[in-house]
Amino acid sequence: MTVFQPQVLYLALALFAIGLFLGIAIGWFSRGSAKASSPTPSGSDEGAEPAxxxxxxxxxxxxxxxxxxxxxxxxxxxxxxxLPEKVQIEFQRMLHRLIQWFDQPEPKAKAAAPQSRARPARPTTSASTMEEAANAVRVYAEIDSILQDLLQRAQMQRRVHVRFLPQQMQVVFYVDSQAYTALEQIPDKRVRLLIREAVRRWERSH
Structure with a gap:
């Protein structure tokens, strides 16, 4: 039977305690480093602003x-x-104000030195043109609302819409995934008839 000396036992216990302490310390440090290096969710970035x-x-x-x-x-x-029908008018007002904000004239610059060359002014849209565009957007939104009712009554499973684009000052007809700039370009006769009927009903109501 082997008998260990007390010094050997003390040394073994000391080494065991030191190893246990180092293991705990390394594990704690590893968890802290992983937590610090883990990527932050994109939604909580300091630079990102919530919608x-x-x-x-x-x-x-x-x-x-x-x-x-x-x-x-x-x-x-x-x-x-x-867009829900009840917010389309509000959206169009916002769009109209955005156009007004973008096309507002630049303030008159101070008199420049003789050697400086004046920068040409950016052409602006007249107030009457913007008002005309805003009215056209509203009118065709009302016509489109009538058209949606006619499509539902006719049980026509087609996505048909009438829109006025203020940037191009142009009416566009959307049929499913196609866009047409003239009513006669639409190949489906039933769609053309429903659009004409929607226009007639709008004219009678005004």
Missing amino acids: PEHGLLVQWDRDGVHGIRVRWNGKVYPRSWD
């Missing part, structure tokens, strides 16, 4: 329609006609 819950937000998005993403009152709408 507003009210108003209009337009962002660049390569995967979105026309390369942008439109958010209205905190919700993303892929197409303009996806």
